[in-house]
Amino acid sequence: xxxxxxxxxxxxxxxxxxxxxxxxxxxxxxxxxxxxxxxxxxxxxxxxxxxxxxxxxxxxxxxxxxxxxxxxxxxxxxxxxxxxxxxxxxxxxxxxxxxxxxxxxxxxxxxxxxxxxxxxxxxxxxxxxxxxxxxxxxxxxxxxxxxxxxxxxxxxxxxxxxxxxxxxxxxxxxxxxxxxxxxxxxxxxxxxxxxxxxxxxxxxxxxxxxxxxxxxxxxxxxxxxxxxxxxxxxxxxxxxxxxxxxxxxxxxxxxxxxxxxxxxxxxxxxxxxxxxxxxxxxxxxxxxxxxxxxxxxxxxxxxxxxxxxxxxxxxxxxxxxxxxxxxxxxxxxxxxxxxxxxxxxxxxxxxxxxxxxxxxxxxxxxxxxxxxxxxxxxxxxxxxxxxxxxxxxxxxxxxxxxxxxxxxxxxxxxxxxxxxxxxxxxxxxxxxxxxxxxxxxxxxxxxxxxxxxxxx
Amino acid sequence: xxxxxxxxxxxxxxxxxxxxxxxxxxxxxxxxxxxxxxxxxxxxxxxxxxxxxxxxxxxxxxxxxxxxxxxxxxxxxxxxxxxxxxxxxxxxxxxxxxxxxxxxxxxxxxxxxxxxxxxxxxxxxxxxxxxxxxxxxxxxxxxxxxxx
Numbered sequence: 001x002x003x004x005x006x007x008x009x010x011x012x013x014x015x016x017x018x019x020x021x022x023x024x025x026x027x028x029x030x031x032x033x034x035x036x037x038x039x040x041x042x043x044x045x046x047x048x049x050x051x052x053x054x055x056x057x058x059x060x061x062x063x064x065x066x067x068x069x070x071x072x073x074x075x076x077x078x079x080x081x082x083x084x085x086x087x088x089x090x091x092x093x094x095x096x097x098x099x100x101x102x103x104x105x106x107x108x109x110x111x112x113x114x115x116x117x118x119x120x121x122x123x124x125x126x127x128x129x130x131x132x133x134x135x136x137x138x139x140x141x142x143x144x145x146x147x148x149x150x151x152x153x154x155x156x157x158x159x160x161x162x163x164x165x166x167x168x169x170x171x172x173x174x175x176x177x178x179x180x181x182x183x184x185x186x187x188x189x190x191x192x193x194x195x196x197x198x199x200x201x202x203x204x205x206x207x208x209x210x211x212x213x214x215x216x217x218x219x220x221x222x223x224x225x226x227x228x229x230x231x232x233x234x235x236x237x238x239x240x241x242x243x244x245x246x247x248x249x250x251x252x253x254x255x256x257x258x259x260x261x262x263x264x265x266x267x268x269x270x271x272x273x274x275x276x277x278x279x280x281x282x283x284x285x286x287x288x289x290x291x292x293x294x295x296x297x298x299x300x301x302x303x304x305x306x307x308x309x310x311x312x313x314x315x316x317x318x319x320x321x322x323x324x325x326x327x328x329x330x331x332x333x334x335x336x337x338x339x340x341x342x343x344x345x346x347x348x349x350x351x352x353x354x355x356x357x358x359x360x361x362x363x364x365x366x367x368x369x370x371x372x373x374x375x376x377x378x379x380x381x382x383x384x385x386x387x388x389x390x391x392x393x394x395x396x397x398x399x400x401x402x403x404x405x406x407x408x409x410x411x412x413x414x415x416x417x418x419x420x421x422x423x424x425x426x427x428x429x430x431x432x433x434x435x436x437x438x439x440x441x442x443x444x445x446x447x448x449x450x451x452x453x454x455x456x
Numbered sequence: 457x458x459x460x461x462x463x464x465x466x467x468x469x470x471x472x473x474x475x476x477x478x479x480x481x482x483x484x485x486x487x488x489x490x491x492x493x494x495x496x497x498x499x500x501x502x503x504x505x506x507x508x509x510x511x512x513x514x515x516x517x518x519x520x521x522x523x524x525x526x527x528x529x530x531x532x533x534x535x536x537x538x539x540x541x542x543x544x545x546x547x548x549x550x551x552x553x554x555x556x557x558x559x560x561x562x563x564x565x566x567x568x569x570x571x572x573x574x575x576x577x578x579x580x581x582x583x584x585x586x587x588x589x590x591x592x593x594x595x596x597x598x599x600x601x602x603x604x
Binding site: 018019020024025026027033034035036037038039040041043045051052053054055056057076081083084085138139140141142145146147148149150151275277280282283284285286287288302303305 | 506510511512546547549550551552553554555556557558559560561562563564565566567570571573578579580581582583584585586587588
């Protein structure tokens with residue numbers, strides 16, 4: 001049987017982290033009272049016009065630069081028309097013809113084996129990044145056969161990141177999206193929390209035999225976490241392979257991922273192929289960006305976006321941070337991945353290293369094996385850890401100075417975890433865990449044991 | 457008009473736009489008519505039906521369709537100009553500066569006013585039908601397009 005090559009193209013919508021919306025001055029905020037963050041423009045009342053938010057443009061430029069894209073100095077806005085209750089205007093303002101950034105790439109790493117001891121680097125090409133409006137939210141009330149519409153989200157700025165179909169399975173997709181999430185969070189252009197809808201991923205999946213043309217693709221939506229992303233993609237790949245091997249065909253359709261059943265199902269309410277009737281947005285002139293060379297002399301500073309200025313101020317991206325951790329502390333690359341994967345863990349680690357004389361290569365073991373496993377067991381974030389970096393640092397000092405054994409250290413750590421405010425030294429004294437260093441005392445004890453044996 | 461670039465593989469939307477780069481059966485340099493000459497191609501019933509679905513317009517009667525034909529004729533005058541080598545203009549605003557607004561919260565908090573317009577509301581939500589109510593197929597609609 002000829003091998004199957006799965007092909008996955010990801011489309012990611014990241015909500016821009018800004019105070020106000022893309023084209024209006026209403027607030028961007030999660031979980032506010034319904035329809036309280038809606039301006040007349042967001043509600044599409046007649047006579048309103050879009051006014052572009054500078055911060056959203058900067059966020060998109062930052063993201064484009066971080067993903068190695070070419071930034072288009074001139075980009076255009078278009079209207080994408082379709083009818084839905086949460087899209088009051090009947091169209092979405094997007095960038096279909098000339099988006100703000102094109103032709104980038106994203107590097108990510110995968111573990112070859114489950115022991116996380118060997119990592120391989122892969123890349124996925126970024127086709128483009130475009131600015132567009134988010135729609136409102138629909139709450140379906142099936143019992144009363146109606147939909148409730150909340151427009152708080154309508155008009156919030158989105159960056160759509162379109163990737164080329166370079167990904168071939170759920171694991172790769174999950175790793176790529178995770179890396180993108182970390183980059184966005186590092187830049188601050190999006191908080192990218194999937195649970196709050198700030199990062200939404202759709203996957204286009206198809207299979208074919210190598211050497212033959214691409215197969216028919218399906219679009220998988222309604223994926224709410226990175227874990228489910230991998231599951232949904234792998235399920236869909238399997239489903240398509242089985243269907244084709246049984247002589248069936250794949251429909252070019254949209255499917256939703258059902259997380260409870262772990263499978264994809266055709267989405268209802270999809271009216272066949274949509275014709276979006278794209279047209280230029282007549283109310284917005286082209287968006288012009290500058291660099292240091294092309295900077296106009298007499299323009300108002302506030303009206304000018306300088307790509308080079310933004311480039312100079314980009315923070316260290318996760319890949320750079322990892323490299324620095326490995327170089328500075330001599331830890332393994334896999335370790336640096338885990339450190340960056342948990343919010344605040346890298347900072348915690350560095351703080352402990354500062355506090356203790358123990359070598360970073362040994363400290364990392366305590367961070368990744370002891371601290372992290374306790375946090376996971378109790379479902380806590382690093383910030384919520386009952387053991388501070390100072391306490392851990394002190395504990396490791398006792399161990400390093402050989403005042404306690406490593407077994408005793410683990411006991412002390414378990415005690416510290418209770419968060420009763422005791423210091424490591426206090427716990428050692430209380431539980432008499434101190435190592436005896438006095439030679440004479442040790443001899444006496446040994447002699448007493450020997451004597452005791454002789455008496456029996 | 458130069459044809460716009462192709463839609464992309466990943467987009468759910470259409471491929472190339474349906475506006476042909478040159479209208480079929482038209483000779484250049486026709487001049488003098490000012491767009492009031494006879495229409496060279498009528499718009500088919502299928503296209504009219506498609507338009508009614510897409511834009512939810514109702515052509516209603518032959519007068520409505522005729523108005524559409526006249527509008528197309530009027531726009532076709534654009535083809536009488538030789539635009540070879542001329543860059544596409546899609547907005548008369550192309551020379552204007554796109555104004556950039558500061559990221560401040562200046563609007564919103566007018567729930568009551570917004571909901572005044574709503575025919576139906578539930579606890580400050582707008583109420584809509586459960587999904588899009590699709591326009592019935594041509595055969596099932598009471599439209600004059602039937603039997604055209």
